[in-house]
Amino acid sequence: MREILHIQGGQCGNQIGAKFWEVVCAEHGIDSTGRYGGDSELQLERVNVYYNEASCGRFVPRAVLMDLEPGTMDSLRSGPYGQIFRPDNFVFGQSGAGNNWAKGHYTEGAELIDSVLDVVRKEAENCDCLQGFQVCHSLGGGTGSGMGTLLISKIREEYPDRMMLTFSVxxxxxxxxxxxxxxxxxxxxxxxxxxxxxxxxxxxxxxxxICFRTLKLTTPSCKYVYASVSSAIFVDKCFCSREHWPNLKVDIPESRLKL
Structure with missing residues (x-):
């Protein structure tokens, strides 16, 4: 199976990532504990692309979650799908980047980057045939932009033959x-x-x-914006409805050629 390793960084990236995993779990019939509870075996057809099946029968996302402050990590862990992630894959600092690209890229982010890379390596080693990485982050804050791009460059050095896909806000x-x-x-x-x-x-x-004109929301909150992004990522990854699961293809090189 051609696995994809998902990485989410910064407040925006992690909140979008949380919504993304809710959508993916729903499509695969996986509940908040990582157990399969769907109604069709076709939902498990390509589940190993984004999930690693543990010995106890639980499906664990192939995800690395990073931030330079603990607040976002705490909210994710206490969220509806917070227990589905591997605890060691939460990597965070204590200081934050303060919307400063240089802090995320050269100082605070550089101090934490080795810990993130260790988790990336462990997840990559658990893959049979890793096709690439997808990074979810924003370019406005300090962590998603500064540390996010630092991590991307480090991964490129270590895995030059793997595809790198970013969803950049x-x-x-x-x-x-x-x-x-x-x-x-x-x-x-x-x-x-x-x-x-x-x-x-x-x-x-x-x-x-989109929230104003399509969803007809007068005061859209962040959850609607992040839900829109997660839906866009989901569609981009070539997911389709349950009736078409046998034709499901999640292939980064192919999507690159189509673009």
Whole structure:
């Protein structure tokens, strides 16, 4: 099986990742404890792409969760699917990046990067035939942009023949008042051009526009925005309805060729 290792970093990346795993679990018929409870065996057809089946029969996501502050990790662990992840795969610091790209890339992030890489290696070793990595992060904050791009460059050095796909949320001045977000995004784009094979651009302003115009929400909260992103990732990964599971293909190189 051609496995995909999912990495989510920063507050935005982790919250989008949490919604993404809720969608994937629902499609595969996996409950919040990692047990299969679906209604069709076809749901388990390609479950090993995103999950590692433990000896006890539980399905554990092939996921690495990182942040430079513990708050997001705590909220994920206490969430509806927090217990499905492997506890050792939560890697976090205590200081935060303070929306500073340099802190995430050169100082605080650089101090934590080896711990994240250790988890990435362990997950990669558990794969029979790893096809690549997918990284979920934002380019406006300090962790997702600075440390996220640092991790991408390190993975590229260590796994040069594996595909690298990113889902990058670009900032917008209309939905944020943080003045350094454009600088963080500009510094990150160069890194993505150098080290990513595919970069799916997710425009923050367009996401809110979907909530306003399509979902008809007057004051959209973050959960609706993150749900929209997770749905976009899900569709991009070539998932389809249960009736078509035999034709399911989750292949990063193929999606790159199609683009």
């Amino acid at each position: 670009f900032p917008s001045p209309k939905v944020s008042d943080t003045v350094v977000e454009p600088y963080n995004a500009t510094l990150s784009v160069h890194q993505l051009v150098e080290n990513a094979d595919e970069c799916m651009v997710l425009d923050n302003e367009a996401l809110y526009d």
